[in-house]
Amino acid sequence: MNDYSYPICPGGNFHVVKAGDTFYKLSKMYNISVDAIIKANPEINPNMLMAGQIVCIPIAPKKECPNDAIPYMIKKDDTLYLIAKKNNIPLSVLIKSNPNINPNNLTIGEILCIPKYWATHKSQLYKVSFKYPWEWEKVEEDYYEGPSGYFVVSAINSNLPLNEICKEEAYQDLKPYGSSPTITELKVDDQNACLIMPSK
Known part of the structure; x- marks a missing residue:
């Protein structure tokens, strides 16, 4: 059995040659060109690959991702x-x-x-559901937070009209929703409700 040393490969990406392997086969396997493999392995004879040999697999060109x-x-x-x-x-x-x-x-x-995926939160207690950023994590029941903000679903006992309650909650002194939160009135099971979205 041949004892091949491990070369220093870009990104630490390499392939251990198996019986029947060729540079062409590796190019298809890793979606790169044969020339790229040859250039990354100048000490290896492409026509004399041996089982156990280490072949460096060059990192593919940087992929551009869409804005989302x-x-x-x-x-x-x-x-x-x-x-x-x-x-x-x-x-x-x-x-x-x-x-x-x-x-x-x-x-x-x-x-x-x-x-950037939007997950759906469903509150069993308050019977509401809405979208939120996928990277936000659950802190406790009906309370999630992430790098861009947080949300909490709660109920308030008050005799004030709903729009006044929403404003009072949204613009409280501690400003948990930021300086310019957005208030949206909606209906949940035929009951009036409001959704407060924090500002940036």
Whole structure:
């Protein structure tokens, strides 16, 4: 058995040659050109690959993501399932946003686009549902927060008209909703209600 040393590969991305491997086969497997593999491995004879040999796989060119997505570089041991779980988005949404990625053959250093996904919150207690940014995390029941803000669903016992209650809550001294919150009146199960959205 040959004992091949591990070369220093860009991004630490390499492939251990198996019987039947060729640079052409690797180019298809990793979605890069044969020339790119040859340039990244000047010491290797493309026509004499041997099982156990280490081939550097050059990192693909940086992928541009649309404005409604965030770039993510694939790391060792990553899977699409783990990436989706880490970013709190459905696996199906992640796959749909990256049609050129092979879910069963991720490449270290490859760039994925993580869509800015809107999740849906449903309050069983207050019988309301609405969208919120996917990266926000649950702090407690009906209270979520994230890097761009937070929301809390609550009820207030008061004899004041609903619009006055909403204004009083939105513009309280501590300014938990910022200096210019948005108040939207709506109906929930035929009952008047309001939604307070924090300002930036």
